[in-house]
Amino acid sequence: MRIFAIKGDIIFSETPQTLTIRPNAYAVCEDGLCAGVFDALPNRYAAIPVHDCTGRLVIPGLTDLHAHAPQYAFRALGMDMELLDWLDRQAFPQEARYADQDYARAAYTLFADDLRRSATTRAVLFGTLHVPATLTLMALLEQTGLVTRVGKVNMDRNGTDDLCEPSAAQSLRDTRRWLDACSDFTRCRPILTPRFLPSCTDELMRGLCALQRETGLPVQSHLSENQGEIAWVKELCPDAQGYGDAYDRFGLFGGDGCPTVMAHCVWSDEAERALMRERGVFIAHCPQSNTNLSSGAAPARVLLNEGQRIGLGSDVAGGAHLSILRAMADAIQVSKLHWRLNDPDAKPLTLPEAFWMATRGGGAFFGRVGAFEPGYEFDAVVLDDAALPCPFPLTPAERLARIVYLAEDRAVVHKYAAGTQLF
Amino acid sequence: MRIFAIKGDIIFSETPQTLTIRPNAYAVCEDGLCAGVFDALPNRYAAIPVHDCTGRLVIPGLTDLHAHAPQYAFRALGMDMELLDWLDRQAFPQEARYADQDYARAAYTLFADDLRRSATTRAVLFGTLHVPATLTLMALLEQTGLVTRVGKVNMDRNGTDDLCEPSAAQSLRDTRRWLDACSDFTRCRPILTPRFLPSCTDELMRGLCALQRETGLPVQSHLSENQGEIAWVKELCPDAQGYGDAYDRFGLFGGDGCPTVMAHCVWSDEAERALMRERGVFIAHCPQSNTNLSSGAAPARVLLNEGQRIGLGSDVAGGAHLSILRAMADAIQVSKLHWRLNDPDAKPLTLPEAFWMATRGGGAFFGRVGAFEPGYEFDAVVLDDAALPCPFPLTPAERLARIVYLAEDRAVVHKYAAGTQLF
Numbered sequence: 001m002r003i004f005a006i007k008g009d010i011i012f013s014e015t016p017q018t019l020t021i022r023p024n025a026y027a028v029c030e031d032g033l034c035a036g037v038f039d040a041l042p043n044r045y046a047a048i049p050v051h052d053c054t055g056r057l058v059i060p061g062l063t064d065l066h067a068h069a070p071q072y073a074f075r076a077l078g079m080d081m082e083l084l085d086w087l088d089r090q091a092f093p094q095e096a097r098y099a100d101q102d103y104a105r106a107a108y109t110l111f112a113d114d115l116r117r118s119a120t121t122r123a124v125l126f127g128t129l130h131v132p133a134t135l136t137l138m139a140l141l142e143q144t145g146l147v148t149r150v151g152k153v154n155m156d157r158n159g160t161d162d163l164c165e166p167s168a169a170q171s172l173r174d175t176r177r178w179l180d181a182c183s184d185f186t187r188c189r190p191i192l193t194p195r196f197l198p199s200c201t202d203e204l205m206r207g208l209c210a211l212q213r214e215t216g217l218p219v220q221s222h223l224s225e226n227q228g229e230i231a232w233v234k235e236l237c238p239d240a241q242g243y244g245d246a247y248d249r250f251g252l253f254g255g256d257g258c259p260t261v262m263a264h265c266v267w268s269d270e271a272e273r274a275l276m277r278e279r280g281v282f283i284a285h286c287p288q289s290n291t292n293l294s295s296g297a298a299p300a301r302v303l304l305n306e307g308q309r310i311g312l313g314s315d316v317a318g319g320a321h322l323s324i325l326r327a328m329a330d331a332i333q334v335s336k337l338h339w340r341l342n343d344p345d346a347k348p349l350t351l352p353e354a355f356w357m358a359t360r361g362g363g364a365f366f367g368r369v370g371a372f373e374p375g376y377e378f379d380a381v382v383l384d385d386a387a388l389p390c391p392f393p394l395t396p397a398e399r400l401a402r403i404v405y406l407a408e409d410r411a412v413v414h415k416y417a418a419g420t421q422l423f
Numbered sequence: 424m425r426i427f428a429i430k431g432d433i434i435f436s437e438t439p440q441t442l443t444i445r446p447n448a449y450a451v452c453e454d455g456l457c458a459g460v461f462d463a464l465p466n467r468y469a470a471i472p473v474h475d476c477t478g479r480l481v482i483p484g485l486t487d488l489h490a491h492a493p494q495y496a497f498r499a500l501g502m503d504m505e506l507l508d509w510l511d512r513q514a515f516p517q518e519a520r521y522a523d524q525d526y527a528r529a530a531y532t533l534f535a536d537d538l539r540r541s542a543t544t545r546a547v548l549f550g551t552l553h554v555p556a557t558l559t560l561m562a563l564l565e566q567t568g569l570v571t572r573v574g575k576v577n578m579d580r581n582g583t584d585d586l587c588e589p590s591a592a593q594s595l596r597d598t599r600r601w602l603d604a605c606s607d608f609t610r611c612r613p614i615l616t617p618r619f620l621p622s623c624t625d626e627l628m629r630g631l632c633a634l635q636r637e638t639g640l641p642v643q644s645h646l647s648e649n650q651g652e653i654a655w656v657k658e659l660c661p662d663a664q665g666y667g668d669a670y671d672r673f674g675l676f677g678g679d680g681c682p683t684v685m686a687h688c689v690w691s692d693e694a695e696r697a698l699m700r701e702r703g704v705f706i707a708h709c710p711q712s713n714t715n716l717s718s719g720a721a722p723a724r725v726l727l728n729e730g731q732r733i734g735l736g737s738d739v740a741g742g743a744h745l746s747i748l749r750a751m752a753d754a755i756q757v758s759k760l761h762w763r764l765n766d767p768d769a770k771p772l773t774l775p776e777a778f779w780m781a782t783r784g785g786g787a788f789f790g791r792v793g794a795f796e797p798g799y800e801f802d803a804v805v806l807d808d809a810a811l812p813c814p815f816p817l818t819p820a821e822r823l824a825r826i827v828y829l830a831e832d833r834a835v836v837h838k839y840a841a842g843t844q845l846f
Contacts, residue, residue: 073813073814073815074813074815075825075828075829076824076825076827076828076829077821077824077825079755079774079824079828080771080773080774097815103814103815106814107814110812110813110814288756291756291759291760292756292759294759294760294762294763294771295763296760296763296764297760297763297764320752320828320829321828321829329743332502333711333714333715334760336714336715336717337714337717337719337720337757337760337764338764339717340717340718340719340720341719341720341760341761341764341765342764348503348717350503351502351503389533390496390497390533391496391526391529391530391533392496392520392526398500401499401500401502402498402499402500404499405498405499405502405743406498406499406743406744
C-alpha cells in the first residue's frame with residue numbers, strides 16, 4: 001500500500017457554486033485514492049512521505065472531455081471557415097496524413113508531450129480512422145501516465161477520397177482489430193467513436209451498437225454543433241425526432257451500460273436536452289471551438305441549472321488551445337456574451353462553476369474523479385505562480401483566478417494522475 | 424545618420440484585406456524611418472549592418488490603443504461584475520493605492536517590464552489621478568524605449584472617497600503641474616485624460632478643452648461601452664444628442680488639432696459613428712474587455728467598413744491580457760459570435776483585418792506607424808516560433824496565425840521602436 005501527502009494551498013469544488021479552499025493543508029493519497037484533506041496530518045499518517053508544496057496551489061487534475069489528437073498539429077490554422085467547410089477543407093485532409101505512420105508518430109509525440117505538461121490529467125480523445133496511427137497515439141499516451149480514453153474514428157460515408165472507410169463491414173473489422181491490439185494498455189483505454197451521424201451509415205451505427213453491447217465500452221460523438229449540420233442530419237434521418245434521437249434510435253445515446261460523451265450541444269432543444277438528462281449523457285462544452293467555427297454559444301447556464309452532466313472540452317483544433325485553464329475562461333467569457341446578446345435570463349458562469357465543470361463535471365465520466373474527497377481517484381496539479389508577481393498579497397482564490405484567466409499552463413510544476421506522480 | 428537592415432520573413436499590411444509577405448527579405452531602417460523592404464539589398468545599402476533573423480518572422484510593432492497601467496496589477500480579478508459596479512468595487516479602490524509612491528513604483532515596474540517584453544511597441548495608456556505616480560510610470564516607460572502616450576487621469580466627481588479630485592480647479596492645477604514635470608520625456612509623452620463623462624464636471628471638461636487648445640495635446644477617454652453607463656450620461660448631459668455629442672459639446676471629440684482616442688464604442692449609434700468619422704476620432708476596440716465586463720460586442724465589421732479609424736486595445740484590466748496578439752484573436756472570435764448571434768450582415772473579421780487593426784489601424788494615432796513602407800517609423804518585432812514545433816512545413820502566414828491565436832508573446836525575441844533596438 002502506497003501512502004503519501006501533498007502539502008500546499010488546496011482548492012477543489014464541493015458544489016458548483018463555491019470553491020473549497022484549504023490553505024496550507026495536506027491532501028493524502030492512499031493506494032491511488034484520496035484519503036481526505038487535513039489541516040494537520042493525523043497521527044496515523046505521521047510517518048508518510050510529504051511532498052512539500054507550501055506556498056503553491058494544489059488543485060484536482062483537469063479533464064478535457066473532447067479533443068481531436070490528430071488536429072493538434074494544425075491548431076490555429078484555417079480558422080476562417082464554418083464547421084462543414086472546415087471539415088472538408090481543413091480537418092479531413094489533415095487527418096488523412098495519419099495514414100503515414102512516421103507522420104503520425106511525429107505529430108502524436110508533440111501532442112502527448114504537450115498534454116502531459118498541461119494541467120489536464122484526464123482526456124477523452126478522437127484519433128483518426130487509421131488503426132496503426134491510433135495505436136501509436138495510445139502507446140504514447142500510455143507512457144505519459146495520463147488517464148485517457150482514445151477512439152479510432154468510424155466514418156464510412158461523406159468523408160473525402162483520402163479519408164473515408166470503404167464499408168461498414170471494414171470499419172467494424174478494423175475496430176475489432178484495434179480493440180484487440182490495445183487491450184494491454186491500462187491508462188489509455190478505448191472508446192467507440194462514430195465521428196458524427198453524417199459520417200456513419202445506418203449499418204455502421206447498428207454494428208457499433210452491437211459492439212458496444214458486447215464490450216460495454218463508452219461512446220463519444222458530436223451533437224447539435226452547427227445549424228447546417230443539424231439540417232443535414234434531418235435530411236439523413238428523416239424519421240428521427242431530432243439529432244439526439246437519431247443517435248438514440250441506434251442505441252448510442254447513453255443509458256445504462258453505455259456511458260456517452262456528446263460534444264457541443266450548442267443548439268440542443270428542450271426535447272433533446274431532456275433525453276440527454278434521462279440517458280445521463282455527458283456534454284462536452286467547448287466554448288472556444290463554438291466561437292472559432294462560428295457555431296454559436298452553447299447555453300452552459302441552462303445546461304448546468306438543468307442538472308446535466310457537463311464538463312469542458314478544448315475541442316482541438318476547433319479550439320486552438322489544449323489548455324483547460326483557457327477553456328474555463330472561455331466558458332465564462334462566452335457565457336457573458338450569450339447573456340448580453342442572446343438570453344437575458346441565462347446569468348453568466350462564475351469562476352467556481354467553470355472550475356467545477358473542468359474538475360468534477362468532466363471528471364465524473366471517469367468515475368469518482370475531480371475532487372479531493374475521500375474515495376476519489378487522486379489526480380492533482382501543483383501550480384506555481386511565481387512568474388506572475390503581484391504588488392499586493394493575493395488569496396488562493398485570486399491566485400487561481402489569475403492562472404485561469406491568463407491560461408498559465410506554464411504554472412504547472414507537478415502532476416499526479418490516479419495516484420502516480422507524472423513529474 | 425544610422426542605417427541598418429533586418430533580414431527575415433517580413434509580414435505587414437498594405438490593405439486591411441491581405442497580408443503582404445516578403446520571405447527572406449530585408450527591411451531597411453534609415454534614421455528611424457523605414458526605407459523599404461528589399462528581396463536583395465540594393466548596392467547603396469551593401470555595407471550597412473544586417474541583423475540576420477533568417478527563418479524568423481518580422482512584423483511591425485503592435486499598438487495598444489487603450490490600457491490602464493495601474494490596473495495591470497489586478498488583471499483577472501473581480502471579473503464577475505459589470506462596468507459600473509466593477510469601477511466602484513474593483514478599479515477605483517485599486518487605483519487609490521497609487522497615492523503611495525512605493526506601491527506605484529513596484530506595480531508600474533512590473534507593468535513596464537511586461538509591456539517591454541510583449542509584441543507592443545506603441546501604447547496609449549491611462550495612469551491614475553496621482554501626479555507623482557503618473558510621473559513614475561512615465562519615467563519607467565521612457566526607460567523601456569517604447570513609444571507611449573500616458574495620461575494623468577482627470578476625475579472630479581462620482582469617484583470614491585479615496586479616488587476623486589476635490590475640484591475642477593485642483594484637477595486642472597495638478598494637470599499643469601504634471602505637464603511641466605514630464606516635459607523632458609521624449610518617448611513617453613502626455614495625453615489629456617478625462618476618465619469618462621460621468622467622472623468629470625462641466626467645469627473640468629471646459630478647463631480641459633482650454634488646456635487642449637493651448638497645448639495641442641491629444642485626448643483619450645471612454646465612449647458607449649455599457650448600456651447603464653450610456654443611460655447615466657444621458658441623465659448627466661440631458662441636452663446632448665448622445666454620449667459622443669456630449670464630449671463634442673466640450674470640444675473634446677477629435678477634429679483638427681485635437682487627436683482623440685475613444686475606447687470601446689460598443690453601442691455607438693449611426694449618428695455617433697458619423698460624428699466619429701467626421702472628427703477623425705480613433706476607436707480603440709477592446710474585445711476581451713467587452714466580453715469580461717459583459718458590455719456586448721462592438722460592431723468591428725461595421726466600424727471597419729465605414730472607414731472609421733480603428734485599432735485594438737487590451738483595456739487592461741477590463742481585459743486580463745496585455746497581449747495585442749491575444750487582442751487580435753479575441754477580436755476575430757467576438758466578431759464571429761456577433762455575426763452568429765447579433766447581426767447576420769456583419770461578416771466576421773479575418774486575420775489580415777485584425778492584424779491591420781493591430782498595426783496600421785492603431786499605429787496611425789502615432790503618425791506613419793505600423794507598416795514597412797518607406798517613410799514609416801521603424802517599429803519591428805522579431806518572432807521566433809521554435810517553441811511551437813509542427814510536423815509539416817508552415818507558410819509565414821500560417822506561422823503568424825499560430826502566434827496570434829496562441830497569443831505567444833514569448834515568441835518575441837527582438838524588438839525595435841522608432842528605429843531603436845530595445846532588445
